[in-house]
Amino acid sequence: MTAVDPEVRIPDPLDTERDDEARLRAAAGLDLPRAAGRAEYAGFETVGLPDRPPQTERERQLFTLDEGEMLVNMGPQHPSTHGVMRLLVKVRGEVITDIDPVLGYLHRGIEKLCENATYTTVLTYVDPMDYLSAMHNEHAPAIAFEKLYGIEVPRRAEYIRALVVELNRVFSHGLMMGFLALDMGGLTPILYGFINRDEVVDLLSAISGQRMLFNFFRVGGVNWDVNDEFLSRLGKWRSHVLDNIAMNERLLTENEIFRARTRGMGILDGRRAVQLGVTGPNLRASGVPFDVRRAHPYSIYPELEFEVITQQTGDVYARYLQRIAEIKQSIRLIDQIVDRMPHGPVQAQVPGIIRPRPGRAYAAIESPRGLYSVYAISDGSATPYRFRMRDPSFISLQALPTLMPGHLIADTMAIMASFDPVMGGVDK
Amino acid sequence: MDWTLLLGIGRFILATTLLLLLTIPTAFVVIQMELKIIALMQLRIGPNRVGPGGMFQSTIHGFKVLAKEDTVPDQADRATFTMAPWMVYMAAAMSMLVIPFAPGLVAFDSKISVVYFFAVLGLSVVGLLVAGWASYNKYSLLGGLRSAAQMVSYEIPLTLSVVGVVVLTGSLSFTEIIAWQLHHGWAFLPQILILPVFFIAATAEINRAPFDMVEADSELVAGPFTEYSGMRFGFFFFAEYVALFIMSTILVTLFFGGWLAPWPFPAQLGGFIGTIYGLFWFFLKAYIFVFVAVWMRATLPRLRVDQLMGMAWKVLLPLALVNLFVTAIVVVVGKL
Numbered sequence: 033m034t035a036v037d038p039e040v041r042i043p044d045p046l047d048t049e050r051d052d053e054a055r056l057r058a059a060a061g062l063d064l065p066r067a068a069g070r071a072e073y074a075g076f077e078t079v080g081l082p083d084r085p086p087q088t089e090r091e092r093q094l095f096t097l098d099e100g101e102m103l104v105n106m107g108p109q110h111p112s113t114h115g116v117m118r119l120l121v122k123v124r125g126e127v128i129t130d131i132d133p134v135l136g137y138l139h140r141g142i143e144k145l146c147e148n149a150t151y152t153t154v155l156t157y158v159d160p161m162d163y164l165s166a167m168h169n170e171h172a173p174a175i176a177f178e179k180l181y182g183i184e185v186p187r188r189a190e191y192i193r194a195l196v197v198e199l200n201r202v203f204s205h206g207l208m209m210g211f212l213a214l215d216m217g218g219l220t221p222i223l224y225g226f227i228n229r230d231e232v233v234d235l236l237s238a239i240s241g242q243r244m245l246f247n248f249f250r251v252g253g254v255n256w257d258v259n260d261e262f263l264s265r266l267g268k269w270r271s272h273v274l275d276n277i278a279m280n281e282r283l284l285t286e287n288e289i290f291r292a293r294t295r296g297m298g299i300l301d302g303r304r305a306v307q308l309g310v311t312g313p314n315l316r317a318s319g320v321p322f323d324v325r326r327a328h329p330y331s332i333y334p335e336l337e338f339e340v341i342t343q344q345t346g347d348v349y350a351r352y353l354q355r356i357a358e359i360k361q362s363i364r365l366i367d368q369i370v371d372r373m374p375h376g377p378v379q380a381q382v383p384g385i386i387r388p389r390p391g392r393a394y395a396a397i398e399s400p401r402g403l404y405s406v407y408a409i410s411d412g413s414a415t416p417y418r419f420r421m422r423d424p425s426f427i428s429l430q431a432l433p434t435l436m437p438g439h440l441i442a443d444t445m446a447i448m449a450s451f452d453p454v455m456g457g458v459d460k
Numbered sequence: 461m462d463w464t465l466l467l468g469i470g471r472f473i474l475a476t477t478l479l480l481l482l483t484i485p486t487a488f489v490v491i492q493m494e495l496k497i498i499a500l501m502q503l504r505i506g507p508n509r510v511g512p513g514g515m516f517q518s519t520i521h522g523f524k525v526l527a528k529e530d531t532v533p534d535q536a537d538r539a540t541f542t543m544a545p546w547m548v549y550m551a552a553a554m555s556m557l558v559i560p561f562a563p564g565l566v567a568f569d570s571k572i573s574v575v576y577f578f579a580v581l582g583l584s585v586v587g588l589l590v591a592g593w594a595s596y597n598k599y600s601l602l603g604g605l606r607s608a609a610q611m612v613s614y615e616i617p618l619t620l621s622v623v624g625v626v627v628l629t630g631s632l633s634f635t636e637i638i639a640w641q642l643h644h645g646w647a648f649l650p651q652i653l654i655l656p657v658f659f660i661a662a663t664a665e666i667n668r669a670p671f672d673m674v675e676a677d678s679e680l681v682a683g684p685f686t687e688y689s690g691m692r693f694g695f696f697f698f699a700e701y702v703a704l705f706i707m708s709t710i711l712v713t714l715f716f717g718g719w720l721a722p723w724p725f726p727a728q729l730g731g732f733i734g735t736i737y738g739l740f741w742f743f744l745k746a747y748i749f750v751f752v753a754v755w756m757r758a759t760l761p762r763l764r765v766d767q768l769m770g771m772a773w774k775v776l777l778p779l780a781l782v783n784l785f786v787t788a789i790v791v792v793v794g795k796l
Contacts, residue, residue, distance in 0.1 A: 104598050110681065126602065126765060217669060217677075217762025223502040289670055289761050441602070442679050442764045 094132050100124050106444070108137045114211070114448065115455030117429075123441060131436045131444070133429055138459035146419040151177050151251055151386040154416065159245035162423060162457030164207060167200040167236070168399035169457075170249035172421070175330060175395035176406040177251045180388040188376040189253035190332045195369045196236060196248060197397075198362045202273065203229040204400035205313075205355040205362075208452040209280050212352055215445035216293055221280045228276045231269045238262040251386060253379030266370070270363070277359055284352070294349035298435045298447035301346055308434070309427045312402025314451055317354040318346035324398035331397075336368050348450040355452075385414050401425050401452055423460065425453035475567030479556045483549075484522070486705050487698040491518035493747070494701075494754045501758040525694035533596050533687050541594040545688065545695035547587030552699040552706060555581040559709050560635050562719045562738030574632045577710065578619055581665070584699065585611040588674065591696070592684035603683025606765060607674040611665055613769055617776035618661035621654045624780075624787040625714045638718040648715035650790075654783040655715055657776050659749075662711060664768065666703040669757035673765055708749035709742070716745050 086092035097103065107118035116137035122130035142161055146154045154173055159166040171193060178185060185193075203225075210225030233243045238261040240248035248255050284290045300310065302318040315322055323340040325333040341357040343350035388410040396405035402424025411417040428451045435447055492507075495517055499506025507517035532541055557580075558573035560566040570576055585608055592604015625647050626632055629640040641647055648655050664671035675683035685696050712718060719738030763771070 102598060104602075126606075213761055217672065218760065219498065219669075220502050220758050223504065227503060283759065284761075287761065289763055292767055293761065293764055440764060440766065442673075442762075445679055 090132075094120065094122065094130055097122070098124075098129075101129060104441070107134075114453055117448075117453070117455050117458070119432075119444065119448075121436075121441070121444065126440045126442075128436050128439055128441065128444065131433050133432055135426075135429070135455075136459055138455050140460065142460045143419055143421060146173075147416055150414045151181075151388070151416065152384075154419065155249050155251070156247050158421070159247060160456055161421065161460055162399065162401065162404070162425065162454045163244065164204045164454050165200050165400050165404075166244065166246050167197045167248065168397055168404055169421075170246070171197055171331075172395050172397045172399075172404050172406040173408070173419075174249040174251055175397070176393045176408045177386065177388070179393035179395060180391060180408060180410050181251070181382075181386055182388075183252045183380050183382060185253055185380055186377045187332075187374050188257070189378040189380075191369055191373045192239075192254050192258060192378060193249065194332050194336070195258075195366060195373075196239065196246075196254075198365045198369070199232050199236060201362045201400045202359050202366075203232040204452075205359045206277065206280070208355050208400075208449070209284065209352065211452070212294075212348070212446065212449040213280075213284055213290070215449040216290070216442075218283065218290070221283055224276060224280050224283075228273065231265075231273075235262060235265045235269060238265055250379060250382075252382040253377070255379075257378045258373075266366075270366070273363060274360075277356065281356060285356070291349065293443075293446060294352060294450070295345075295347055297348045297443055298439070298450060299345065299347045300431055300435060304434070305346070305431070308430050310402070310431055311424050311427065312398065312400070313354045313358055314351055314402065314428055314431075316341065317343045317350040319344050324396050324403050328396055330395070332369075335372075336365055338365050348446055351450040351452075387412060387414050396422075399424060401454065401457070402428065421460065423457040425451075425455075426458040429453055429458060472568065476557065479567055480553055483553050483556070483698065483702045487701040488518045488522055490701040490705050490750055491521065491697075493750060494757070497751065497754045498758045501755070522694065522698075525691050525697070528690040530690035530692060531687075535596040536687065537594040537596075540590045541687075542692070544587045544591035544594060544684075545692045545699075547590065548584045549587075549695040549699040549702075551580055551582075551584035551587060552702045555706055556702075558634055559706070559713065560638060560718055561742055562735040565735055565738070566635060569635055570633065572632045573634045574622060574626060574637075577634075578615070578622070581703070581706070582611070582615055584703070588684050591688070595684065595687040597687050599680045599682075599686045600684045603674050603680045603686070606680075607667065607684060609765075610667070610671070610673055610768060613772040614661045614664040614671075614776075617657055617772055617780045618665050620777065620780035620784055621658040621661060622714060624651050624654050624783050627784065627787050627791055630791075634713050634718070637714060638720065641717040642720060646715065646717040646720070651715060651783070651787070654780060657779050657783070658711065658715070659752075661772070661776055662707040663753060663756070664772070666707050667700065668704060668753050670760035670762050671768060672762060673768060704750060704753055705746065708746040708753070711749050712742065712745040718742060 082091075082095065086095055095103075101122055101124050104121045104123055105118070106121055108116040118134040118137065120132040120134060121128055140160075142157055145157050149157055154177070155170050158169040158173055161169050174193075177183075206228045207222070207225045210222030213221035236246055236248070237243045239256055239258060240246040241256075242248075300314070300318050302315075302320040305315050305318045306320060310318075311322065311324075319342050321340045321342050324330070325338070326340050338361045341354065341361065343354050343357075390410055390412045392407070392409045394405065394407050396403055398404070403422065404424055405422045407418070407420045407422075408416045409418040431451065432448060436444055439447065492515060496506045496514070507514035510516040510520050532538055555577050557568040558566065558570060558577050560569075568576075588607040588611075589604045592600045592602075592607065595601070625637065628647060628650060629637045631637055631640065637647070660671075667674045675685060680686070685693055688696060719742040721737070721741050
């Protein structure tokens with residue numbers, strides 16, 4: 033037992049916390065000197081700058097404010113950043129001079145989770161990545177694992193797969209039209225988009241049992257065959273889906289305000305888009321006819337007729353028109369699939385625990401946001417050794433800092449919404 | 461003792477109190493209309509829980525803001541931050557003083573009531589600018605500056621489009637403008653070209669969609685109101701909807717005969733019955749234009765700041781000037 037020296041002051045943890053808070057507040061520029069009752073505006077435009085010397089050339093460039101410039105932080109809690117994206121925007125007046133997207137607020141480590149799951153259960157983990165196209169998320173790993181294990185998928189299962197992913201594409205593109213309008217202050221199109229989405233998810237829940245994260249694909253097939261409820265709902269939906277899309281088109285496509293705000297806005301030319309790795313509707317809107325379904329055919333797409341539609345201008349309006357055109361192509365595909373669907377089993381014979389031979393497989397599909405691909409390495413065990421997903425939203429976001437400077441704050445949201453990023457997929 | 465002066469003061473106090481009391485139910489009605497009509501247009505049901513058919517939803521919202529905590533940001537300029545909602549609300553409420561609601565029912569019948577009206581309503585821009593400046597928030601600052609630019613720009617075509625009616629009727633008093641319309645027919649027919657200009661400029665002046673740049677929620681969160689909470693925010697919110705109602709009443713007064721019925725007003729209808737009859741037509745016509753504004757909000761996306769300014773200076777202002785000259789020439793030629 034040792035005697036406690038009364039002179040030694042035991043540090044009070046609360047004190048250090050207070051010191052810490054004071055230091056943090058000073059660093060954040062919150063404790064500026066205040067004249068009695070009056071706010072001190074000196075340094076207002078620098079609030080938000082980090083309290084450390086810049087670490088990289090890019091940081092030095094972003095955090096150096098010229099005369100009249102101000103740093104505005106948008107997000108991660110902002111009404112229209114599509115989830116939890118954060119944009120650091122440098123503005124002069126309302127004109128953007130620099131922009132820096134900050135990602136990672138929704139990171140859940142899904143790839144790592146998948147590397148610790150068996151091949152069968154991986155398909156349940158990938159659903160919430162790009163939550164507006166859960167069917168596509170399942171499609172890519174299913175193809176990759178079938179390649180790894182060497183499974184032949186029954187024809188009927190392939191048709192059902194194509195059917196559900198095209199249904200998913202229709203509602204995803206329909207929502208994009210609504211979100212684009214919402215970010216420009218149009219309140220109604222998003223509601224019409226959600227009416228369409230609600231009908232499609234009811235359809236898909238009739239076949240899969242769930243409305244958002246469907247968990248419908250299996251390695252070697254699909255979980256259920258089509259049933260009567262699904263088919264009757266499909267017929268009903270098909271009879272008025274084009275009317276629903278036309279409702280939104282009437283509100284937006286010829287709307288003078290909408291056109292004035294989207295044409296010539298955020299122009300991404302085809303060459304630049306290819307350099308940045310942008311794929312999907314965003315690339316085709318810039319005039320490059322690249323569609324994975326046609327360029328690297330998978331599933332039953334070689335047997336189906338559809339056009340790879342492109343736009344010429346590459347602006348926000350072109351990306352919007354591209355979505356509408358693709359909805360119509362998807363509906364054309366759905367008609368053909370339902371028409372030609374063969375009889376047969378929907379699931380190949382697959383063992384309960386899949387142990388592929390060591391090797392690697394790559395599978396790419398066309399998701400509503402672009403080229404969605406999976407690279408999986410097997411080491412012979414029941415779990416993937418490496419599981420990597422390429423999310424197209426993440427790649428599309430690379431284009432933002434190149435497009436936005438020179439535009440106004442109001443246009444940031446329109447340009448971002450036109451790329452249709454889903455932060456669940458970006459942050460994984 | 462000058463009894464007429466005392467009577468005048470008493471009448472003024474009574475009228476202002478009544479008008480201030482009128483603004484609250486007006487705001488409730490307009491907000492409820494907006495909730496329900498936009499819901500119908502978006503194929504939703506809308507509020508249907510509070511009261512029969514959900515008709516008390518906006519009232520509950522109004523009382524809810526009373527119960528909320530009122531916060532002031534640490535770095536805010538407390539005095540101006542506190543005063544800004546008051547200024548915006550009073551600008552809207554005070555401009556109601558000169559509106560003739562029915563025959564003889566006007567709080568403050570001045571010979572220059574048109575000038576008074578636009579002068580007082582224009583004060584609200586000061587409140588918004590102060591709110592944006594005092595909040596110590598970058599979104600608020602941007603919103604406040606936007607509001608200043610927008611409202612100052614749109615006041616010019618708005619006022620110029622009214623001058624056409626003033627030249628036509630030869631009066632700056634709302635009651636006399638209505639009296640002119642009683643004998644010559646509603647003023648929107650000779651002024652049909654300027655009516656859209658006035659409507660667009662009025663919509664922009666009160667920051668309604670599609671010109672709600674000031675509080676563009678997808679860009680600036682809530683513009684100058686971002687840091688406000690509780691009843692201070694409530695005052696801004698109420699002022700906005702009261703201003704919408706007031707702009708509709710002014711549109712009706714200037715162009716659609718105020719409290720006049722669409723057919724000749726029965727001259728023998730005097731006193732209380734005549735007042736009720738006039739009030740009925742006045743509110744009916746005013747709420748038709750409130751409905752149009754709500755309809756526009758449900759339909760149109762928002763303009764961009766530079767496009768908005770371009771429209772005010774390049775389209776509306778020349779149109780208003782042309783209309784003013786044509787009206788003046790017609791009036792002068794008619795008198796020859």
